[in-house]
Amino acid sequence: MVASILESLALGVVVLAGLVSVAALTGGYLLWRFARRRLRAFRSHGAVIGATAAWEAAASNRWNRTGVPASPSDVATWSSTRVRKELWRSVDRAASAVRAADSVGAPTAELPSLCRRLQGAATDMDKVLRVDPAARVPAALCEQVLEVMRAADDVQQAAVASAGEANSHRVRELTEDAGQELTLLDAGLVSWRTAGLPRLPR
Numbered sequence: 001m002v003a004s005i006l007e008s009l010a011l012g013v014v015v016l017a018g019l020v021s022v023a024a025l026t027g028g029y030l031l032w033r034f035a036r037r038r039l040r041a042f043r044s045h046g047a048v049i050g051a052t053a054a055w056e057a058a059a060s061n062r063w064n065r066t067g068v069p070a071s072p073s074d075v076a077t078w079s080s081t082r083v084r085k086e087l088w089r090s091v092d093r094a095a096s097a098v099r100a101a102d103s104v105g106a107p108t109a110e111l112p113s114l115c116r117r118l119q120g121a122a123t124d125m126d127k128v129l130r131v132d133p134a135a136r137v138p139a140a141l142c143e144q145v146l147e148v149m150r151a152a153d154d155v156q157q158a159a160v161a162s163a164g165e166a167n168s169h170r171v172r173e174l175t176e177d178a179g180q181e182l183t184l185l186d187a188g189l190v191s192w193r194t195a196g197l198p199r200l201p202r
Contacts, residue, residue: 075142080129083137087129087145090152091115091122097159106159106166114155121148 075083095118098111125145129137137145 072139072142072146075137075146076139078137079134080131080137081133083142083145084126084129084133087122087125087149090149090156091118094118094152094155094159097156097163101159101163101166104163104166106162108159108162111155111159111162114151118148118152118155 075086078086095115098108098115101108102112121144125141125148128141
């Protein structure tokens with residue numbers, strides 16, 4: 001009799017623990033989804049996007065105030081951490097420019113493939129630069145970093161030029177179409193007046 005009571009109690013405790021665990025997991029999952037949704041809404045808010053852009057611009061100005069491409073002597077004085085940031089900033093700018101050119105339908109030829117190769121080279125260099133973040137970068141690695149950064153700048157400029165050309169073509173077409181429509185509208189109004197028809201309501 002006592003054994004059956006103990007078995008019932010043990011079974012009840014196990015079932016209760018299971019129900020509590022399931023409830024905790026379900027509640028945690030729902031809370032995580034709610035928090036993630038709120039975080040996405042927060043990040044997509046206009047003020048947050050503007051503040052992020054301002055912060056990134058300020059950070060970019062702190063690293064390279066002149067906007068002039070880095071020289072070997074500049075890179076030699078940087079820490080590995082700063083070299084990594086400048087390297088990835090160049091590669092990311094190139095990738096963003098190629099994506100923008102592709103999104104407006106501009107020809108990009110092999111630029112996406114070049115971006116992937118740049119990212120692969122930057123990944124390999126990043127592994128070496130992470131070994132000692134505070135140390136100066138060896139001269140040989142500095143030269144490699146500069147070559148990748150120059151290639152990334154070239155890719156970025158090519159993508160921006162291609163996107164600009166595609167946009168200028170669209171703008172020309174839009175301007176010509178707008179001019180034709182205005183000419184047709186003027187001709188229609190002139191024929192309306194000469195035909196002696198009543199004025200259009202204002």
